[in-house]
Amino acid sequence: MKLPDGTEHDFVPQPADVQEDLLRRDFTVNAMGLTAARDLLDPAGGRADLRAGRLRMVSEENLRADPLRAWRAARFMVTLGFKPDPETEAAVRRIAADLAAGTLPMPAAERVRDEMQALLAAPEAARGLLALENLGLLALTLPELREGQGVTQGGFHHLDVFGHGVEALHQLLARMPDAPLPLRWAALLHDVGKPRTLDRNPETGRRTFYGHDKVGAALTTQILTRLRLPGDEVKYAARLVGAHMAQLPADDQAARRFAHRRRDLLPDLLRVMLADREAARGKDSSPAGRYAYMLAMNRVLEALEAQPAAPAPLLSGEDVMGLLSLPPGPRVGEVLRALAEARAMGEVQTPEAARAWVRDWAAAHPAA
Structure with a gap:
């Protein structure tokens, strides 16, 4: 029905037995209604639970009828601040175990x-990830992230890989509460490739994770594609993960080059990198560093501020x-990219100078 002010409302036929319909809902706080006379219908005691901030299932049978309600429990815990009663928490864990089996x-x-x-859009999204883990649901959703437990x-670093990723998400949101979802995913998953690239030096015992950024980008693509996120968001989050180990510049010229090469990821890339850094408080970390x-x-x-867009x-x-x-081919693109960087760095500024620069560059960089 469309109202005079332009708003639209959808109505469904009233069930034959409203009380029975309410008792088929997931949680008591969702099992309330109002009559036409504005009398409260509350067959499951949801009003008292709402006032107490308590999340209580109507029945385990109802949760099992639609197992997605287990994830909804975690979301309500984080977004609404509800605390599950022991029976509901135990039921969600049983459902998670049965889903896994x-x-x-x-x-x-x-x-x-x-x-x-x-859940990830909530201010306490990091706590939400821990709630999913506590309930047994994270293994069903982000098993690759859990591989970092104990690594x-x-x-x-003062945390294992799993804890560090969750803390990085927390650090991002502490500085940017309105961070878009792809950026949140990138902060959470930035080190997801570490467990699969772990190598230990047998003499020193030192652990390394060479290439974890590239492996992490591939895993991020796999995870977010499996969750059916939009393709452009998947690609963007994966590119942030793949670039998060970029070396920060030591001088202004290097800063211009850094900004030019990663312009389409900035300033989000810096936000992921800062969240990564601030989530680390190991022995090598210091205020000076x-x-x-x-x-x-x-x-x-x-x-970036001095040159917000690439020069023509x-x-x-x-x-x-x-x-x-x-002939047309990859070599032409390689030359154009090199010229664009030289232009951005102020090394060449006219078409005539560009022609001379291209000849010199091609002679110094023969095709493979």
């Missing part, structure tokens, strides 16, 4: 995605092909 069917990925997105790191890190980030931000190209692909007698 395959004796209950998993909800559709799109429905799990919607619950996860709502210690040392150095700058964190201050130096902030100075390097400020250099990038200043470079000085030569076209056809120009490059004519200058170097090249």
Whole structure:
């Protein structure tokens, strides 16, 4: 029904027995209604639970009828601050165990995605991840993230890989409460590749995670695709994960280069990197080190502010092909990218200078 003010409302036929319908709901706080005379219908005692901040199931049978309600329990705990009563918490854990065993069917990925997105959008999203783990639901949703449990790191890190990822999400939201969801996913998953790249030096015992950024980007793509996130959000989060180990610049020229090469990820990439850094409080971490890190980030931000958009190209692909007698192909793109960086760095500023620069660059960088 469309009202005069333009708002629309959907109405469903009233069930034959309203009380019976309410008793089929998931939690008592959702099992209340009003009559036309505005009398409260509360067959499950939801009003008292609402006042007490208590999350109580109407029945375990109702939760099992739609296992997605287990994820909803975690969301209500985080977004509404409800505390589950012991019976409800135990029932959710049993449902999670049955889902893991395959004796209950998993909800559709799109429905799990919607619950996860709502949970991740909450100010206390990091606590929500811990609630999912406590209830046995994280293993059903983000098993790759759980691989970091018990994987210690040392150095700058005081938490295992799993705890560090959750803390990075917390640090991001402490500084940017309105962070968009792809950025939240990137902060949470930035080190998801570490368990699969762990290597230990047999002589020193030192642990390394070479290539974890690239493995993490691939895993992020896999995870978010499985959850049916939009493709552009999957790609963006994965690119942030893949770039989070970029070396911050030591001077202004390097800052301009950093900003040019990663312009389409900025300033979000810096936010992930800062969350990563601030989530680490190991023996190698110090106030002086964190201050130096902030100075390097400020250099990038200043470079980005000075040149918020890439300068207009000085030569076209056809120009490059004519200058170097090249056919269309990857080599043309390689030359154009190098020229664009030189232009952004102020090394070349006119088409005439660009032609000379391209000839010199091609001679110094022969095709493989």
